[in-house]
Amino acid sequence: QVQLAESGGGLVQAGDSLKLSCAASGVTFPAYVMGWFRQALGKEREFVAAITSTGRRTSYADSVKDRFTISRDNAKNTLYLQMNSLKPEDTAVYFCAAKLSSSVLQTDTGAYPYWGQGTQVTVSS
Numbered sequence: 001q002v003q004l005a006e007s008g009g010g011l012v013q014a015g016d017s018l019k020l021s022c023a024a025s026g027v028t029f030p031a032y033v034m035g036w037f038r039q040a041l042g043k044e045r046e047f048v049a050a051i052t053s054t055g056r057r058t059s060y061a062d063s064v065k066d067r068f069t070i071s072r073d074n075a076k077n078t079l080y081l082q083m084n085s086l087k088p089e090d091t092a093v094y095f096c097a098a099k100l101s102s103s104v105l106q107t108d109t110g111a112y113p114y115w116g117q118g119t120q121v122t123v124s125s
Helices: none
Strands: 003-007 010-013 018-025 032-039 046-051 058-060 068-073 078-083 092-100 119-124
Touching (some): 018 032, 018 092, 032 068, 032 078, 046 078, 058 068, 078 092
Parallel strands (some): 010 119
Antiparallel strands (some): 018 078, 032 092, 046 058, 068 078
16 A cells, blocks of 8 residues: 655745655555655645656646755655745645656646655745
């Protein structure tokens, strides 16, 4: 049974940094593409970043490019999202998601069958 557990969310001020973690269990972690998504209140869940199973390739939403960095440690079965220069519009619940590895880094939520419960990130102005 695949389980994903996010942590590291919190309340920060604009311009601050925050690092999210996602611990995976019940899964052969190196075999999975991993992604971060977020959902703001009243809005649809949206793609943030994705990383291949080896970590060699990444993809980012334009809104977070050059501010956020996705990474993974396959030895620790953990996915990370380093968020710098946070803005109030980054406020959302952040979810990690997993799908079996493929050559394509997909950005749509429907491509990912496994999801964590989410962690709240709130950025005050």
